[in-house]
Amino acid sequence: MRRTLFNDEHQMFRQSVRRFVENEIVxxxxxxxxxxxxxxxxWRKAGAMGMLGPNIPEEYGGSGLNDFVYSAIAIxxxxxxxxxxxxxxxxxxSDIVTPYFLHYATDEQKERWLPGIASGELIGAIAMTEPxxxxxxxxxxxxxxxxxxxxxxxxxxxxxxNGILSDLVIAVAKTDPSARHKGISLLVVEQxxxxxxxxxxxxxxxxxxxxxxxLYFDDVKVPAANLLGEEGQGFAYLMSMxxxxxxxxxxxxxxxxxxxxxxxxxxxxxxxxxxxxxxxxQNSRFKLAEMATEVQxxxxxxxxxxxxxxxxxxxxxxxxxxxxxxxxxQCRVADQCLQLHGGYGYMMEYPIARAYLDAxxxxxxxxxxxxxxxxxxxxxxx
Numbered sequence: 001m002r003r004t005l006f007n008d009e010h011q012m013f014r015q016s017v018r019r020f021v022e023n024e025i026v027x028x029x030x031x032x033x034x035x036x037x038x039x040x041x042x043w044r045k046a047g048a049m050g051m052l053g054p055n056i057p058e059e060y061g062g063s064g065l066n067d068f069v070y071s072a073i074a075i076x077x078x079x080x081x082x083x084x085x086x087x088x089x090x091x092x093x094s095d096i097v098t099p100y101f102l103h104y105a106t107d108e109q110k111e112r113w114l115p116g117i118a119s120g121e122l123i124g125a126i127a128m129t130e131p132x133x134x135x136x137x138x139x140x141x142x143x144x145x146x147x148x149x150x151x152x153x154x155x156x157x158x159x160x161x162n163g164i165l166s167d168l169v170i171a172v173a174k175t176d177p178s179a180r181h182k183g184i185s186l187l188v189v190e191q192x193x194x195x196x197x198x199x200x201x202x203x204x205x206x207x208x209x210x211x212x213x214x215l216y217f218d219d220v221k222v223p224a225a226n227l228l229g230e231e232g233q234g235f236a237y238l239m240s241m242x243x244x245x246x247x248x249x250x251x252x253x254x255x256x257x258x259x260x261x262x263x264x265x266x267x268x269x270x271x272x273x274x275x276x277x278x279x280x281x282q283n284s285r286f287k288l289a290e291m292a293t294e295v296q297x298x299x300x301x302x303x304x305x306x307x308x309x310x311x312x313x314x315x316x317x318x319x320x321x322x323x324x325x326x327x328x329x330q331c332r333v334a335d336q337c338l339q340l341h342g343g344y345g346y347m348m349e350y351p352i353a354r355a356y357l358d359a360x361x362x363x364x365x366x367x368x369x370x371x372x373x374x375x376x377x378x379x380x381x382x
């Protein structure tokens with residue numbers, strides 16, 4: 001089914017991203033998976049070709065393209081070649097962190113940070129999750145106490161994407177612990193601030209090339225000038241940005257599903273058993289037909305969600321539907337595709353094995369899929 005999202009400029013951008021991915025990412029992706037990190041030099045190269053925050057205005061070094069389609073293209077092209085780790089890091093930076101600066105930063109803050117964010121010189125992260133607080137953001141225990149011209153920040157965060165490489169961390173903290181969600185504020189912690197330290201680079205089963213870490217804030221003096229938006233409005237800001245975050249994950253899920261299906265189709269045509277390609281057996285054809293149909297349905301829905309986001313019409317419930325259904329689908333597709341590969345699918349030398357491992361986290365972060373169902377259920381009047 002022909003996709004109707006793209007104009008000529010989009011297609012030109014896709015070709016540029018594809019060349020970049022094939023030249024700068026594909027040859028090194030396996031090494032980054034082993035090392036557990038994408039080098040900073042690659043971030044700067046991605047920034048130079050316009051992949052990082054394409055919606056950043058031109059006066060701050062960006063492309064000024066207020067169109068999520070460009071971000072979707074970048075995600076799709078990296079997923080197409082199995083570079084999910086790099087894709088996640090870039091997407092967290094561009095599609096999750098950058099919008100907070102665009103919407104809530106002062107002019108002075110934008111001038112200070114956005115050029116580096118666009119160029120890849122400043123890598124962004126957002127620190128929400130804590131050891132005892134996952135999807136319940138109102139329960140964060142990190143505190144930020146105002147003391148004159150600064151806040152004294154104390155707390156611990158975990159599972160933070162870009163946690164090791166990040167230069168700018170948006171820390172979710174309680175400036176009024178007695179007010180629950182109405183006491184949450186966002187503070188930008190910068191690399192090198194005394195008391196800000198990184199813990200372990202976490203050893204994940206998948207997404208191994210994407211640096212995920214623990215962060216510690218021990219009496220960090222964060223200048224009041226680093227408050228993002230208004231004090232006490234952090235929870236509202238987080239809620240307003242989550243639909244875009246969840247849609248970016250859905251985009252990745254569909255693109256990864258398409259890639260897994262494509263590599264499995266090729267394998268089923270080449271691999272023979274009992275004197276014929278394994279794809280010619282009825283069970284294989286049925287499984288492939290089911291996956292092809294579901295992936296197409298997911299593609300159509302997610303494309304419609306992208307259009308809705310660009311029009312300012314994407315609802316929290318729709319984004320939750322997209323995130324839940326497509327990430328569940330990604331896991332089902334990866335599992336079934338691995339099964340069709342047989343024993344070879346269990347070998348890390350086959351890309352489907354990495355696709356299987358990378359898929360699992362998608363159902364957990366940005367709000368678990370159980371939380372997505374809760375959001376959808378409440379919207380139905382329950």
